[in-house]
Amino acid sequence: MTTAQLVSEIKRKKSFLCIGLDVDLNKIPQHLLKENDPIFAFNKAIIDATHHLCVAYKPNTAFYEAYGIKGWQALEKTINYLNKNYPEIFTIADAKRGDIGNTSTMYAKAFFEDLAFDSVTVAPYMGKDSVEPFLTFENKHTILLALTSNQGAFDFQTKTVNDKELYKEVLETSKNWTNSENLMYVVGATKAEYLAEIRNIIPNSFLLVPGVGAQGGNLQDVCKYGMSNNVGLLINSSRGIIYASNDVCFANAAAKKAQELQLQMEVELKRY
Amino acid sequence: MTTAQLVSEIKRKKSFLCIGLDVDLNKIPQHLLKENDPIFAFNKAIIDATHHLCVAYKPNTAFYEAYGIKGWQALEKTINYLNKNYPEIFTIADAKRGDIGNTSTMYAKAFFEDLAFDSVTVAPYMGKDSVEPFLTFENKHTILLALTSNQGAFDFQTKTVNDKELYKEVLETSKNWTNSENLMYVVGATKAEYLAEIRNIIPNSFLLVPGVGAQGGNLQDVCKYGMSNNVGLLINSSRGIIYASNDVCFANAAAKKAQELQLQMEVELKRY
DSSP states (O other): OOHHHHHHHHHHHTOOEEEEEOOOTTTSOGGGGGSSSHHHHHHHHHHHHHTTTOSEEEEBHHHHHTTHHHHHHHHHHHHHHHHHHOTTSEEEEEEEEOOSHHHHHHHHIIIIIISOOSEEEEOOTTOHHHHHHHHTSTTOEEEEEEEOSSGGGGTTTTSEETTEEHHHHHHHHHTTSTTGGGEEEEEOGGGGGGHHHHHHHOSSOOEEEOOBSTTOBOHHHHHHHHOBTTBOEEEEESHHHHTSOOSTTHHHHHHHHHHHHHHHHHHHHHHO | OOHHHHHHHHHHHTOOEEEEEOOOTTTSOGGGGGSSSHHHHHHHHHHHHHTTTOSEEEEBHHHHHTTHHHHHHHHHHHHHHHHHHOTTSEEEEEEEEOOSHHHHHHHHIIIIIISOOSEEEEOOTTOHHHHHHHHTSTTOEEEEEEEOSSTTHHHHTTSEETTEEHHHHHHHHHTTSTTGGGEEEEEOGGGGGGHHHHHHHOSSOOEEEOOBSTTOBOHHHHHHHHOBTTBOEEEEESHHHHTSOOSTTHHHHHHHHHHHHHHHHHHHHHHO
């Protein structure tokens, strides 16, 4: 999917919501455990109930890998279901990969070709030659970790390097990598006030923003400081939506929570 | 496996060799492609021919994920084969994972419980709460990326933070994390002269050292600057061993290359 198509979908749906599909068998409605593939059954119900309210889904691969082969099969079924039934949806493999050159190419093939995701999250620690292999894939997007939403972000990401915080050095440096137009960035909502400075460095790049809701971030602040001319924001919510209820009406409850966020986003899209 | 058991195996085998199982179907002997599971058939042959010459195997998960479900099954078969037939071998999932707290716990379960590896490589960018969940597993080891062997290591890892290079900040900071005795570190052989300073910070920790051979690192230099009182080194070689030949005698050729390295290691173990 191109960035222009993503922006067009955001305007059509009046939403820049991304729903995180972080499926934990201990948290899903227990009646689903009788299903042949409970993880996929859960995802399918959530997707069918919420696809018109969001523009992206983001399975975090950890939750699938933890269940071994069955988990990987559920991930494959989920991405195939999305690509077949809702091709207008932007799909994100939240995998936080990153390795040396030829190995990064293998990861890129895993997520862009074998699983046919539109994008994958990648860690920057190993530098340019660990990220550029992902950037060579046309109409695929690499979402680089910049400033994450957890407490550990302050261990290294905000330390000063070359008179600026490390995450800003990551933003600055990565702008010069080959095919950097295929980069997006992870920036946590819990540090919304940092977004203004981030926009000075990358005025137009899309930001994937976790941490609204469960982790305490505020949607209005994120939009105030982070919205760009082409919106430039994907706000992720996982637990707050998918675990809104664990009774038989869980998918409706998820849709209700998603709609609350979509309506707030509609207001923000009018404001800017 | 405990660190003491690993050291004991190193002394018994007179080897601190780790063999990287980075299986690329384009590079393995073509007669194996007729097998039901060519990746596992290749690994099994390599393992059976080399297990007495090395103390560790390190599959890089990228190479398995790139083949989807079949790749993941081959990885599972490989680790099960190792654990059943060669339980004295230290196993490393070279996955370079790292995510926020509850998600890192899922990754830890994937590699330590579901796949039953002894260790996993983890990226430090997201800080303490992304790594500590891995450290809670008893007799399991978390191998943190410090200074990698690729060119991109100079993009961020060697930049100055708090008057020292970022990778040294990672070493210093991680020493204070809970259960830090379960940490090991990735330090590339291509920067062997950095090892003396690294040993000032972490005198006893085990180092996983890639980059000997194909990437230009020198075994003697690594030992000179990096060997600790309890050896403290695992030297990885992947392509140089497993792709030594691609005819029907490929496993013997791999064993020959592994033995060359083991004999050099035997000399180094006597020297220090």
